[in-house]
Amino acid sequence: MFDVGLGEMAVLVVLALVIFGDKLPQVAGQAGRMLRQFREMANSAKADLQEGLGPEFKDFDIADLNPKTFVRKHLFEDGDDFLNGKSGLFDDDPTYAKTAREPELAYGERPPYDPEAT
Template identity: 45%
Template structure:
């Protein structure tokens, strides 16, 4: 949750109690909870509208999948998996100690 641990939450609660006072704190907490529920509901509606507009082939679409960091990570992991597959092929065996790598005279 945003990298906030228990000690940080305790400090935030203490400051909120001092600033708002014990009388208004429950009311403010209730309003914050309602606002979070409303934002979550709006995000879910936006996701559902996007799924409806894109059609049935995108029924399993998640908004996290559209994050550029997730897309790059996915492609990098696929490329690494392909390299592992190539290395595990019979011709892709590791070199023995002292063995020279193959040399292609037509490569350069």
């Protein structure tokens, strides 16, 4: 998380002990309460958004707005297959596998160039 290694984490803990001393438990408690309040505010905002959208969006999830999640959910039937390299679009069509593949290039061979495509 945050790309912090074990050594850096130890330095942060020692600095926290030196700076806050005996008040470290109080500071940690306040930080925990702030985090809990932030989560409650976020959940409340999410509930207000879902309530405002109405019943037709009852299955709406904020995570669906992520472009990767949106594409995976709406274009591919099974997202796990997409992650494993199987799109599900042409898996059942045996002619696609034969006709759509380009011949592999030999070492040092240049791919075909289309001046109208660039």
